[in-house]
Each structure stands twice: as structure tokens, then as C-alpha cells.
Amino acid sequence: MAWYPGAERMELQPESDAQPAIVPTQFILHSIAAPWTPQRIYEYWRDSTNLESHFGLGYDGSLAQFVGTQTRADANMYANRRPDGTGAVSVETASRLDSSDPWTAQQVERLIALGVWLHQQHGLPLRICRTWDDPGYGYHRLFPQWSDGGTDCPGDARVKQFGDTVFPGIVARASGGSTSAPPSAPASGAARRQVTIGGLPYGYGAHGPQVREVGAALVAAGYGSHYRSGPDEDWRDPDTLNYADYQRSLGFTGADADGVPGEESLRRLLGRVPGPRTVSLAHVVAAARTDPGAEQGHLTYGDEVWIVEQALVDEGLLDPARADGSLGTTTVEAYAGFQRRLGYQGADANGIPGQRSLRELGARHGFTVTD
Numbered sequence: 001m002a003w004y005p006g007a008e009r010m011e012l013q014p015e016s017d018a019q020p021a022i023v024p025t026q027f028i029l030h031s032i033a034a035p036w037t038p039q040r041i042y043e044y045w046r047d048s049t050n051l052e053s054h055f056g057l058g059y060d061g062s063l064a065q066f067v068g069t070q071t072r073a074d075a076n077m078y079a080n081r082r083p084d085g086t087g088a089v090s091v092e093t094a095s096r097l098d099s100s101d102p103w104t105a106q107q108v109e110r111l112i113a114l115g116v117w118l119h120q121q122h123g124l125p126l127r128i129c130r131t132w133d134d135p136g137y138g139y140h141r142l143f144p145q146w147s148d149g150g151t152d153c154p155g156d157a158r159v160k161q162f163g164d165t166v167f168p169g170i171v172a173r174a175s176g177g178s179t180s181a182p183p184s185a186p187a188s189g190a191a192r193r194q195v196t197i198g199g200l201p202y203g204y205g206a207h208g209p210q211v212r213e214v215g216a217a218l219v220a221a222g223y224g225s226h227y228r229s230g231p232d233e234d235w236r237d238p239d240t241l242n243y244a245d246y247q248r249s250l251g252f253t254g255a256d257a258d259g260v261p262g263e264e265s266l267r268r269l270l271g272r273v274p275g276p277r278t279v280s281l282a283h284v285v286a287a288a289r290t291d292p293g294a295e296q297g298h299l300t301y302g303d304e305v306w307i308v309e310q311a312l313v314d315e316g317l318l319d320p321a322r323a324d325g326s327l328g329t330t331t332v333e334a335y336a337g338f339q340r341r342l343g344y345q346g347a348d349a350n351g352i353p354g355q356r357s358l359r360e361l362g363a364r365h366g367f368t369v370t371d
Contacts, residue, residue, distance in 0.1 A: 004055070004117055006110075007065040010042040012052055019072045022087030024122040025135035027115055028076050028146060029162065031095035031154040032056075035316025038064030039364070040341060041092055051075055053090040055114065059316045060232050061106030063114070069122065078145040082133055088146075089118055094316050095154070102157040108165055109229035115170035126171045137167055190237040190244075191258040198273045203260040206235040208366040209310060210274050214261070217269050218242045223249070233314070233366075277367040279304045281358055287327035288335070288352045299325050308353070311365035312338060 003009055030053060032041060041056035042064060053075040056064045067073045069089050072080045079088035091114065093107055103111065115137060118124050129136040132143035139162050140146055140153045147153075154162075194203035200210045215231020218224050218239075223246040224231075226238040244259035246269060256262070267273050280301070287300035299305070302325030309323035309331055318334040332351035339349040339357050348354075353361075359369045 002069045002121055004063075004065055004069070004114060004121075006113060006117065007055060007063040008038065010038065010056075010064045010066055012042070012045055012066045015045075015050075015052055015073075016067050016071060019067070019074075021070055021085070022072050022080060023085055024069050024089050024118065025086045025124065026076075026079060026088035026129060027118050027124060027137045028079060028088045028090050028142075029111065029137075029139045029154065029158075029166070030075060030090060030092045031099040031140075031158060032092040033095055033097055033099050033153070035059065035094050035096065036341075037094070037315060037364070038062050041094075042066055053092040055089075055091040057091055057093040057107055057110055059094045059104050059107065060314055061104070061110045061229070061234070063110050069118070076140075076146050077148050079132065086133075086135075089122075093154070093158075095158075099153055099155040100157065101155070103161055103166070105229040106232050108161065108169070111166050112169040112173060115166070116174045119170070119174045126174055128167060137170065190240040191260050192237075192240075193260055195260055195262070197261060197263050197266055198275045200274060200276065202235065202266070204235055204237070204240060207233055209233060209277065209307075210366075211235045211239065213270065213274065214243070214266070215239055218246055221246065221269065277307050278370050279307050279358065279362065279367050280370050281353060281355055282371055284308055284327065284353050284358065288332055291327040292329045292332055296328075300327065302326065305331070307367050308335070308358070308361065311361050311367070314365055315341075315361075317341075 037058045038056040045052040045066060051074045052066055054065060054067050054069055054073045056066065072087055073090055074080065075090045076088040093103060095101055119126060125135050127136040129138040129142065132145035139159060141151050192204040194201050194206055200208065212231055212233045219231065223242045226241040231239065240259035243261060244257050247257040247265055250265060250268065263273060283301035283304050287305050290300045291298050305327045306323060306325040309318060312318035312334045313320050313323050315338060317337045318331060322330050335353060336349050336351035338361060342357055342360060355369065362369050
């Protein structure tokens with residue numbers, strides 16, 4: 001079995017061990033018709049159906065692998081049931097319920113990188129599949145043999161992106177055009193070490209909202225030239241290279257400008273040194289009961305509400321433009337969606353946070369609940 005080093009491993013059993021081996025010759029892109037994270041996709045495959053894809057991709061570019069690429073995954077119908085033993089690698093991508101939205105920039109970047117790896121690892125030819133059993137790259141609705149009874153997956157916007165951006169990006173990068181470094185080798189000049197400042201990690205491999213905040217601040221300050229997508233909550237080589245540019249602008253040199261933050265440069269970039277994020281359940285509940293009926297934009301504990309809203313954005317349940325610190329009707333509806341995602345129903349999914357659901361949201365997105 002082959003496991004992609006750029007994905008978090010969430011191995012499905014018994015499928016990963018029990019299903020037949022394949023020789024991968026195709027890469028087929030799907031939309032799952034739900035705004036799910038890879039963890040939620042994994043739970044769905046594990047608990048609700050005997051079907052699965054090899055990979056799951058969230059809106060924020062987070063990627064998980066459920067089955068090795070040389071083992072059959074069932075989401076591609078006859079693409080994995082050919083008598084010669086060849087098969088297709090599949091990825092489910094978070095989307096709206098009607099699959100109408102385009103892939104985010106983070107999703108596009110991950111799809112390109114994964115497509116390049118499949119070419120390098122399994123020799124997939126750099127072409128769009130010409131028939132249902134022809135080696136290459138495609139999307140689920142391209143051929144009827146890849147679905148049971150037809151499908152509209154992915155939607156028109158993503159089909160256009162596949163032809164205009166995703167597949168050309170795979171070809172260009174795999175052919176030595178506009179490329180990024182493979183996961184095992186750092187980009188030129190990018191240090192791969194971490195530091196902890198104010199109790200939070202920074203540097204290569206760090207994860208969390210503090211990483212996104214640094215990336216956004218770098219872009220705002222004019223030091224985002226190394227990003228091809230993002231920034232997001234994962235610190236990668238482009239974050240390091242951008243931060244090194246910023247350090248040099250402050251006059252740092254040598255090891256002090258290697259792209260790994262120090263407390264002084266971080267304070268100058270952000271105006272403060274961030275600490276671990278905390279949210280009071282009582283405060284958030286008060287906001288959920290007050291803000292919807294108050295004047296538009298009313299803030300009740302706005303800083304803590306904003307933390308919750310950002311987590312809901314990362315879950316794909318809230319439009320980023322609505323994360324404003326006011327826990328109004330839209331945010332209440334988004335939180336109700338998160339409660340339903342956890343299995344709550346009826347009055348238990350009314351959009352008013354409870355301790356268990358808020359702690360689960362915090363565990364997923366890097367904040368703690370104080371009461």
C-alpha cells in the first residue's frame with residue numbers, strides 16, 4: 001500500500017486490509033455534497049456506508065487518506081472492477097450540498113500536489129482520460145461507468161476549474177514548470193524547525209489559528225510573494241520564506257533571518273505575542289441569546305464569539321464574511337449545523353452552544369473552554 005506523505009493517515013478498517021489490491025492508473029475527483037472536514041468524511045465512511053474514497057479534502061486544504069492507493073476504494077464504481085486489476089484513486093472534496101461551488105484556492109493547491117505525487121508514485125500519464133478505462137486524470141461525471149446510475153458530481157464550476165486550473169497545474173508542476181518542493185525536501189532557503197512562543201508553536205509543521213494569523217499579517221505587510229495559495233493553519237515552506245523576507249526587512253541577518261519567528265519579530269508583525277485562546281461557555285451562550293435580537297452588529301463578548309465563528313468557518317458552516325464577532329442569527333444557524341454534525345437533533349441542535357459541543361469545536365480548532 002502507498003500512503004501520500006502530504007495527507008494525515010486515517011486508516012479505514014476493515015476496508016484497508018480486506019479489499020482487493022489494484023494497480024492505480026487513474027485519478028478521479030469527486031465532490032461529497034457536504035461542507036465536511038476530512039475527519040467528518042472519515043467518520044461517514046466508517047459509520048454510515050460500506051463505500052469510501054482514498055482521500056478526503058476539506059475547504060481549508062486539510063487532507064486525509066483512508067485507504068492505501070494500491071487498495072481498492074469503492075467510490076469509482078466500475079473504474080475499480082476491471083478484470084486486468086487496474087483501478088482509480090479517488091478524492092472526495094468538501095462542497096455545498098448541491099455541489100455548485102468552486103474549489104477553494106487551498107483545495108486547488110492540494111489537488112495539484114496530490115496529482116503530481118500520483119504521477120511520480122504510480123506513473124499516471126499526464127493526460128485526461130480518453131475513455132472510462134484509459135489511464136489518466138478525470139472527474140466523477142466524466143464517464144457513466146464511474147458512477148451507479150449517473151451523477152452530477154462535481155458541479156459545473158469545478159469541472160471548469162479542472163480543465164482551466166487543476167489539470168494544467170498538475171501537468172506544469174510534474175513537467176518541471178511552476179513547481180513546489182516535494183514533501184521530503186525543503187524549498188531552497190527554508191528552515192525546517194519549530195519554536196514555541198507564548199505557548200504556541202511556530203515554524204515548519206506548526207498548526208493552528210496562530211499560523212493563519214501570521215500568514216495574513218505577512219500578506220497585509222507585503223510579504224506574501226511565496227504563497228501559491230493560502231495562508232492557512234498549516235505552516236509550510238512558503239510561510240517560512242515569507243517570514244524570512246519580513247525578518248530581513250527589519251534588519252535581521254544570518255540565522256536571525258531564517259524564517260522562523262522570534263518573539264521580537266512576532267510582536268512587531270502582530271503588535272502583540274498571541275497566547276493560547278480561551279472561550280467562556282457562559283459568555284458565548286449569553287451572546288447567542290442576546291445578539292440575534294439586538295441591533296445589527298451588536299457585540300456581546302465579541303472577541304470570544306469571533307474565535308467560535310472562525311472555527312465554524314473552518315468547518316465549512318459559516319461564510320468567512322459573516323465572522324464579525326456578533327453571534328447573530330446566521331452564526332446561530334451555523335452552530336446548529338455543527339451540533340447536527342455531532343449527532344444532536346431537535347431542541348438539542350438549536351444553535352445555542354453546550355459544553356460538549358463547544359469543547360469538541362475547540363478541540364478541533366485550537367481553543368479551550370473555561371467553564
